[in-house]
């Protein structure tokens with residue numbers, strides 16, 4: 001049913017997914033905004049900037065020119081969340097979505113100004129095409145090395161979910177389906193701030209007890225806000241919820257975790273951000289999620305402290321102290 005795909009966004013994850021879909025046998029086009037990087041990818045089949053260990057299959061057609069894209073069955077959006085709406089509008093204008101059967105978001109974030117999910121943004125720019133999400137504990141670096149990985153494909157239409165699942169199924173890559181797009185997208189966005197908190201704890205040389213406490217209470221917050229936003233509780237206990245939360249909070253690859261670690265070690269946030277081109281979605285998304293939680297009146301003490309550290313100048317150590325010295329409460333509250 002789905003034979004061709006266009007991957008939009010040439011960071012680490014887009015590069016890994018372009019390779020994965022090509023290994024699966026799809027006819028793949030790959031677009032990134034930077035002409036120099038895409039020329040390097042076309043000529044050397046490697047992205048020295050984002051995923052130097054991966055050799056991009058020679059069949060993948062690489063371009064930085066949206067107008068050069070042929071219509072494809074599936075469009076896979078993998079740009080940072082803050083660039084999603086603008087990019088989807090450009091894709092709509094160039095006609096690359098004119099024959100699309102499904103539009104898949106692989107990005108993890110919530111729009112700051114409106115609280116909209118990525119598929120809501122894509123759907124507003126390119127109306128009338130079924131929407132899906134690919135999410136889960138999926139570090140690009142490990143997918144690039146074909147290390148065993150599981151993911152979730154979320155789509156309201158069960159047949160389309162199976163068609164997208166088939167595209168993301170390889171001997172080393174196992175995907176499951178769900179109809180809970182809302183839960184899958186909120187879960188993917190929410191684990192990032194908590195990965196920053198886990199990194200802070202490690203940067204401050206706090207212990208395994210601390211990390212386990214943070215991850216467990218993070219999951220409780222994810223369930224509270226995610227369900228208030230309309231997600232299903234079981235989604236948060238699956239791969240896109242606790243799976244991705246653990247996969248990121250304990251990860252050597254996670255950019256969010258790395259940002260947290262450097263904050264914990266005392267480096268200022270602006271210096272950390274300007275030291276890399278890679279996106280740590282949790283920095284901006286902490287603000288989006290904090291705003292959403294306040295609008296819904298959902299109690300999120302851990303997220304409040306992460307927001308205070310990232311965006312209100314609180315020191316990481318003060319944030320941790322504040323968290324652990326709150327009034328005693330029952331666990332299931």
Ligand SMILES: NC(=O)C1=CN([C@@H]2O[C@H](COP(=O)(O)OP(=O)(O)OC[C@H]3O[C@@H](n4cnc5c(N)ncnc54)[C@H](OP(=O)(O)O)[C@@H]3O)[C@@H](O)[C@H]2O)C=CC1
Pocket residue numbers: 009010011012013014015032033034037050078079080081082083087106107108109138139140141277278279280281
């Ligand atoms: N990396 C991973 O393992 C995973 C990432 N994700 C999600 O995928 C999304 C993309 O992340 P990832 O691939 O890691 O990105 P990277 O951090 O590896 O690279 C950033 C990418 O975003 C591009 N970019 C930055 N700003 C803009 C903009 N304004 N307009 C268009 N493109 C822009 C960069 O282009 P340029 O080079 O020109 O600056 C580059 O291609 C994120 O939402 C992330 O959470 C999900 C699962 C796994």
Ligand SMILES: O=C(CO)COP(=O)(O)O
Pocket residue numbers: 108136137138139140195244247248253254255256257279280281
């Ligand atoms: O989402 C990811 C893995 O599932 C990637 O995490 P980072 O964005 O923190 O690197």
